[in-house]
Amino acid sequence: MYLVNDTTTQACPTLAAPAVRVRRLGIDTHQEPIIYMRRDCPVCRSEGFEAQSRINITVGERTIIATLNVVEPALFPDELLSLDEAGLSEAAWKLLEPREGAHAELSHPRPLESLSHIRAKIYGKTLSAEQMHAIMRDMVHGRFADVHLAGFLAACAGDRMTNGEIVALTQSMVDVGEQLSWNADVVVDKHCVGGLPGNRTTPLVVSIVAAYGLTIPKTSSRAITSPAGTADAMATLTDVDLDIADIRRVVQREGGCIAWGGAMRLSPVDDILIRVERALDIDSEGQLVASVLSKKIAAGSTHVIIDMPVGPTAKVRSPIAAQKLARMFEAVAEPMGLNLKVVTTDGSQPIGHGIGPALEARDVLAVLQGQPDAPADLHGRAVKLAAEIFELSGKVAEGQGAELARQILDDGRAWAKFQAICEAQGGLHEPPVAAHQHDVVAERAGTVVAVDNRRLARAAKLAGAPEDPAAGLEFHARLGTRVAKGEPLFTLHAESPGELDYALAYVAEHDGIITLE
Template identity: 50%
Template sequence: MGIDTHQQPVVYIRSDCHVAIAEGFNAHAQVEIRTADAAVVAQLVLVTNERLSHEQAALSEAAWQALGCPVEDEIAWLHHAAPVESMSYVRGKLYGQRLDDNSAAAIINDINAGRYSDIQLSAYVAACTGERLDVNETIAITRAMVDSGQRLRWANERVLDKHCVGGLPGNRTTPIVVAIVSANGVLMPKTSSRAITSPAGTADTMEVITPVQLGFEQMQQVVHDVGACLAWGGSVSLSPTDDIIIRIERALDLDSEGQLVASVISKKVAAGATHVLIDIPVGPTAKVRSDDKAHKLRQLLERTGAALGLDVRTVITDGSQPIGRGIGPALEARDVLQVLENDLHAPQDLRQKSLLLAAQLLEMSAVAEPGKGLELAERTLLSGQAWQQFQRICQAQGGFSRPAEAPFKHCVHARHDGVVAYFNNRFLARLAALAGAPNAAQAGIDLHVRLGDEVRAGAALFTLHAEAAGELAYALDFLDGHDDVIRIEEELTC
């Protein structure tokens, strides 16, 4: 029908057609559509006008794709979708029952097969939010998620990976770390996700520079050729359920701990990693707000990893302000390239953090001896080897291009003299999202100050970037009501 309903399969039929009456279909019923070769469960929309005949059913893009793009006059059978049996486990979970291997597998399989409506997916996400998943449930879900998708296997004894639990705008260390580590001959088949509640994920940022939608075979070829990749996980079909769940988490602006651990660990196991370093930024407005919570999360990550045969190490890092200057895909890509090219203006915090993470990974991979990782990482970056390796990866993935600049900008200035005392990471992320990030790649925020900087009234604090005038206006509206995005405190004179 030429109708884009995002991932949701929708089918349109006449409200007065024979099938609707005989089957007793109501609007918004879940209906199974079966052709000779394929089947999909779709939401029913009833059409009351003459656009369709009584013998026609029209499909949304997602439904059409799921049915393998049937030809114009193909015959299809429609009937009520069977009730989703695994929803009884979701209901049980909401009432305080525990998930086990069996129920977790049933839920994940049904989600993966597209049997859950958005309303049902949302209830599952809500049921798993907060502290409601214990370690055994998290392990069960993780295992089910690994089993639901494809799995990569590598010949190497050690296969390295890294991950950041997020919540810190601009924290785009991954491309730099992968370049440094893989330049030293360590296998690093990196898959990344798109943004959940942040203005950019690593996949969004890398997409500005090089194609990230590699297929399963292409990704294996890239890693075979250059020892690493920087691909979007969703396109390789590793832990595919995750992308369905992420869409709902994004709509809810939620990112639950158990689901987060299941998502991270399942993707790493499916990608064939043996050793994983996980960065947990902690700060008052980061995703993880206290050392206590960070230690709990570390434990859950390490135990879940161990249960699935993965060596997980975690580093708890400073999450009190963004890393780098750019927030949003293109602006972060600019920062990444500055560091890799040893540009004098490169953001030093991004450079330093990337070096520390790369150092750890070099030691975990046994390429560097304990305590010698940082030296090797610095040498790899300074010598240009990391930059060359990064370009090799991009070429193998399909080409390299530099980020473009947004057509609409607006600079925000300090209202009075003082010292930069506080960044509200959540407001910054929200502001960048309102400006259009990550869907508008050039949209976002360019920061001009860091914590502790002294500023004069009128000094530039940050610049909003947008691809559309409407989005820029929308971000400015938000600023009107939230002036505490960056706080300038007046200095006390004793």
């Protein structure tokens, strides 16, 4: 992702690039390559490297660009980092793959012309397709620091992107990565815009659709601001870290897959931006559309259903906002040659019982296996979305998709296909169970009249989801439910007492998570 491998990224000419020995410091910087050097290091001083400088690091035939963190020699003992050494973060080490003590050449990168395009966007200018492509090209080669990525995201947030810019962004995100193609005239997919806890329909839809015989190479993301993404939930059941060769093998064998998109170079810029979006806790509409559609196009999809939950505490909060976002999806999909339909769904409360990777995976298994306590809302939503895919594909007549999808799910064909897909991806596993559980109960009797999706999701995250796969919560208090005093509204699941306490403290401070009348 950050390897520099083209001629436009060579360092400024120098008589001889200075060299230092590299040391692995074991510091996790969450995918951002960082280099650590002492302030009194001769190379650091002679080259004018300062904190936050961007530095070309070359070891053998591998070159990356990393951000410099300067350490104070008085506070950093020589045995950790000597004058002639440079420490590397885990991200930088894994990209360079040096041996311990290997020599690395350091140099200043060339100034980036595309930074001027980002500055122009910050000041409200409209970017051309060529400018957008230059930004994406430099981004995929790791030439930007996180502060530059954050600036680009902030400049594009809100209504600051035209449809033309979103089309250019989408196409550029596709162009700088790899692309899949399939021996099929129709390749289908679906995506949910998010904001609705527990809405884990993808494993069900893929199983239904693939069981019917359509091709559905599903690549999914991990959570950005939610307690679980599809890849997080599926990772508790099977291997999702598939490369492109693995995806081809699984799809050719079973007609579908459910893989993590970050394990391959399909729209790789998207994963770089998602990492920074997660830290900023933003998910702007233009970036959302480009992110979703670039992944679908790169995966070779021809027909795509967009699930758009609408509710007062969902990501999309009103029918007017839903119409606006739907028009944006359609405006970008058309010039990209993508057949697309947006389906608005109820986003007033969570779907299913579980919120968190393993808990949501258990809901999926319950529906596939036809268990008596399987969540009916998850079953119904999966049938609806699979029906929309069937009819959009043109392989099933209008009005007949729902009954077909229901039959495939209820007669066991979808469960058989899901098991086959998991087996092809590495085997089906049992989801983990959290070590600590605690009921949050009603303080008085009443009827549930409102659920705050965002605060409920926040409680699940504070309990440890998605980093701890078993963490999250079980939701009991559906809208219209009559509850007695002391009856559980939801049950928190955590792997450690500390995280359980964090979640309970948050719940105690926010009275409006579940509203009773």
